[in-house]
Amino acid sequence: MRGGGAGGGRARGGGPARPARARPPPPGAGFPVAAKWAATGARPGTVVVANGDEGDPGSYADRLLMEEDPDRVLEGLALACFACGARRGVVLVRSEYPAALTRMRRALACAVADGHLADAVGTGDARPAVEIVEGAGSYVAGEETALIARLEGARGCARPRPPYPTDRGLWGTPTVVNNVETLASVPWIVQNGGAHYARYGTSKESGTKLVCLSERFARPGAFEVRLGTPVRRIVDELGGGLRSGGPVVLQIGGPLGGFLTDSDLDVPLTSEALTARGAALGHAGMIAFDTQTDPAELMRHIWEFAALESCGACSPCRVGTRRGLEIAAARTPPDPSYESLARLMGEGSMCAFGRRVPAAVRSLARAYGRELTGWDR
Numbered sequence: 001m002r003g004g005g006a007g008g009g010r011a012r013g014g015g016p017a018r019p020a021r022a023r024p025p026p027p028g029a030g031f032p033v034a035a036k037w038a039a040t041g042a043r044p045g046t047v048v049v050a051n052g053d054e055g056d057p058g059s060y061a062d063r064l065l066m067e068e069d070p071d072r073v074l075e076g077l078a079l080a081c082f083a084c085g086a087r088r089g090v091v092l093v094r095s096e097y098p099a100a101l102t103r104m105r106r107a108l109a110c111a112v113a114d115g116h117l118a119d120a121v122g123t124g125d126a127r128p129a130v131e132i133v134e135g136a137g138s139y140v141a142g143e144e145t146a147l148i149a150r151l152e153g154a155r156g157c158a159r160p161r162p163p164y165p166t167d168r169g170l171w172g173t174p175t176v177v178n179n180v181e182t183l184a185s186v187p188w189i190v191q192n193g194g195a196h197y198a199r200y201g202t203s204k205e206s207g208t209k210l211v212c213l214s215e216r217f218a219r220p221g222a223f224e225v226r227l228g229t230p231v232r233r234i235v236d237e238l239g240g241g242l243r244s245g246g247p248v249v250l251q252i253g254g255p256l257g258g259f260l261t262d263s264d265l266d267v268p269l270t271s272e273a274l275t276a277r278g279a280a281l282g283h284a285g286m287i288a289f290d291t292q293t294d295p296a297e298l299m300r301h302i303w304e305f306a307a308l309e310s311c312g313a314c315s316p317c318r319v320g321t322r323r324g325l326e327i328a329a330a331r332t333p334p335d336p337s338y339e340s341l342a343r344l345m346g347e348g349s350m351c352a353f354g355r356r357v358p359a360a361v362r363s364l365a366r367a368y369g370r371e372l373t374g375w376d377r
């Protein structure tokens with residue numbers, strides 16, 4: 001099972017870890033959950049945060065889980081607290097999800113009334129106390145260090161790592177941030193065993209994933225699939241292909257994920273295979289584009305998204321996204337200096353958001369070939 005901050009997926013199976021001191025996890029999502037839990041070392045003051053700040057356009061799996069099965073999310077969070085020796089849990093709900101916020105609060109009140117959770121932190125109660133917090137309303141605020149900043153009352157901007165949150169996170173205490181989808185799978189794993197869970201998926205990335213198909217599919221919606229399922233099967237059998245019937249270009253893994261063309265669709269749905277093709281698993285949102293799509297407009301849109309959502313904390317991303325938007329808005333191929341800009345953003349940005357933009361742009365350029373000449377650097 002894997003999970004993380006913004007864009008974290010889950011894959012490797014296994015029950016909750018026995019708390020043990022370990023090296024803090026490296027930056028980025030996709031880090032094995034058990035190792036992340038172990039990294040806190042069950043130190044006093046440990047906090048577990050359920051990240052429901054689902055910011056990927058095209059992803060709504062966390063919203064469905066929080067709206068339709070909030071008890072399962074709370075149970076997964078409580079089990080994670082138990083595994084990490086944490087007495088405090090937080091559910092951060094995206095501000096654009098008012099129904100999820102209401103249902104999570106209602107479920108929490110019932111769980112406290114039924115004696116499953118403590119009603120306050122610091123009472124000496126062995127049961128964890130959980131609070132529900134509304135998100136900060138930006139994409140980057142779902143990144144785990146930005147999310148922690150928001151919980152501390154600061155702007156939802158990413159912070160440099162190290163220190164990693166499992167070492168020094170919320171208010172300086174060890175903090176685990178797991179996605180809502182990751183935590184929602186924990187009760188089943190505890191009940192049925194890690195070995196059973198590991199039978200799903202592939203040997204390296206086991207388990208299932210909720211994929212969300214966008215409105216251009218004949219059957220849009222959220223589907224739970226085994227990891228390793230060929231993307232073509234998801235597109236054709238679950239999604240029913242495109243409404244327009246034409247060939248597909250698929251954006252997968254969020255706004256800064258990557259693009260697959262029809263000839264790529266036999267790739268299995270795993271983090272490793274998608275990354276090897278310049279895409280990403282992320283929240284497994286799949287946005288389809290058809291022959292009606294203008295590639296230059298799509299390129300401009302990516303840069304606009306990046307420029308609007310950049311938190312501005314570091315200049316490679318703040319300046320680079322604005323410059324990228326200017327070039328894309330001109331709808332002409334970028335001059336050779338774009339290569340330096342892309343390298344600077346990819347290597348010098350402080351968090352994965354800025355580092356990921358040039359890769360997403362390259363992936364889009366590869367998908368559309370000559371129509372986006374110059375962006376593939």
Ligand code: SF4
Nearest residue numbers: 312313314317351354
């Ligand atoms: S890379 Fe972008 S989003 Fe991340 S800290 Fe820098 S400015 Fe903020």
